[in-house]
Amino acid sequence: MPSARLELPGCTLIEDAPLVARNTLRVAARSAWLAEVHDAAALPDLLARPALRALPLLTLGDGSNVLFTADWPGLIVQLRDAGIAQLGEGDGRVHVRVGAGASWDAWVRWTLARDLAGLENLILIPGTVGAAPIQNIGAYGVEVATFIEQVEAWDHRVGAWVELSAAACGFGYRDSCFKRDPERWIIRAVRFALPRQAPLCLDYAGIREELAAMGVADPRAVHVAEAVLRLRTRKLPDPAQIGNAGSFFKNPEVDATQAAALRVRCPNLPQWSVPGGRIKLAAAWLIEQAGCKGLRRGDAGMSDRHALVLVNHGQASGAELWALAQHVRARVRDAFGVDLEPEPRVLP
Ligand SMILES: Cc1cc2nc3c(=O)[nH]c(=O)nc-3n(C[C@H](O)[C@H](O)[C@H](O)COP(=O)(O)OP(=O)(O)OC[C@H]3O[C@@H](n4cnc5c(N)ncnc54)[C@H](O)[C@@H]3O)c2cc1C
Incomplete structure (x- = not known):
């Protein structure tokens, strides 16, 4: 039976939603309810709806870091705002606000196209920008926490929008305050501070060798990104294939x-x-x-x-x-x- 869809201000609510296309392990689970939220301002009213407010809550990005061992008995929220806004420049760093629904890889490429440094080693990580702070994504010797200035989130325990500084996020190895208390937080945007110039991180898992194979002697961030892209493509199975x-x-x-x-x-x-x-x-x-x-x-x-x-x-x-x-x-x-x-x- 097709799932029932309800169009609400700022979001689409789906009952008995199939999840197979919403997680990269391709598990054919279902969710009692799923809300695609196009405007984060709609979130408080959505969560207060009588049919939803007592249900277990799960925020989902692209589902590339979850395993559904069974159907989800509550509400899944997916934020769709993918806007990127440059806020200003100072101290040699560019400040940018990115909506939670933006593709992480697309965002990294946005920075590279503007000669911003820092995220090049994190190219091709699947998922959304909103999920990046959750486990402080990292690869090839770099962690995203280094470049996060602030996280904007709905504090579901308090019932209010909050702005958390990087220090308040409690980042660690594949860890953060969000990961430790997952039902509490819904991240709507992440603010980054990216340097125009930063030391490149090359001493990890074959980057130097790949750059040499590419014939690059004096690498810039784009070259490092290309090297990482080649390494990842060779090593990691593509979720589109398996x-x-x-x-x-x-x-x-x-x-x-x-x-x-x-x-x-x-x-x-x-x-x-x-x-x-x-x-x-x-x-x-x-x-x-x-x-x-x-x-x-x-x-x-x-x-x-x-x-x-x-x-x-x-x-x-x-x-x-x-x-x-x-x-x-x-x-x-x-x-x-x-x-x-x-x-x-x-x-x-
Ligand atoms: C092929 C492959 C390679 C990968 N390589 C790496 C890697 O190199 N390094 C690395 O760190 N990770 C890696 N990952 C894991 C994954 O890509 C990251 O963890 C990514 O950040 C998950 O994003 P997502 O949008 O898919 O999140 P989801 O899988 O949808 O969610 C992951 C967690 O974040 C929470 N969450 C998601 N969005 C929000 C939000 N807006 N607000 C609050 N909570 C939220 C979810 O509740 C869940 O707990 C890889 C995954 C795959 C499939």
Whole structure:
């Protein structure tokens, strides 16, 4: 039966909405209600509607970092404002406000076209600008938090629009205050401060080698973006070809004692120090050595190209994908005594 649609001021409300095209793992879940919000000003009235206000609330971008293990029993909100507005320039930095619904990759390309620096290593990350602060997206040695000045959000607990400074966002490795309290916040826009010139971050995962292969000796931000684009295209499965949510597990952190014991047992296990004296381990290495790279159960699998990526070969349900992820976690725990944590949000 087709879903019922209701046109309201500033938004379209859909009952019993299919989600298969709204998450990159291509899970065929449904949501009791889904609101496509074209004007964020409509949000307070929408959330106050008697049929909706007591329901569980989920804000969704492009669904590239979520796993629906079952149907969503409440309301999903998707913000569609994709406006980019230059606010001014000062201190050698350009200040720009970007609507939550803008494509992250399109925004990075917007900055490159205007010779703004900073986001070049983050090109081709799927998803929306509104979701970028949630897990403080990062790639090739750069995190978005470095360039965020302010986040505009609806505080659902208080029932008010607020502006959070970068310090108030509590950013960490794939973490923020938004991620720790997900039902509280709906981000409507992010304000960035981007330098005209910034040191390039080249010492990560083959960027220098790729630039050399491109014949670029004196790189600028656009060259770095092109190098990252080539590296990502080769390494990561494209969600348009096969359902996935990028890296499914975070790189785990352990204390120095456990890291030293693992170093003796597994001299090839990549380890690196992080602030606070803890040691980060390469989750991909652990998964591969536990024999889970390319593992498949029905249509649920781990990629054979990239050990960290959970893939949907076709019709896998969210529950089947989650069961496989749990199995991989157990195999890594049994083999190395290390607990892997999922990076995407596992729902409901
Ligand atoms: C192939 C692939 C490669 C990837 N590579 C990387 C990578 O290199 N680095 C990286 O960090 N991530 C990566 N990811 C993960 C993903 O792209 C990012 O996490 C991205 O920011 C998710 O955006 P989204 O719009 O799809 O968010 P969604 O998946 O829709 O949502 C993710 C989380 O953000 C919340 N959320 C979304 N929008 C809002 C909003 N407006 N307000 C409040 N909460 C919101 C959701 O509730 C959910 O908790 C990759 C994913 C894929 C599929």
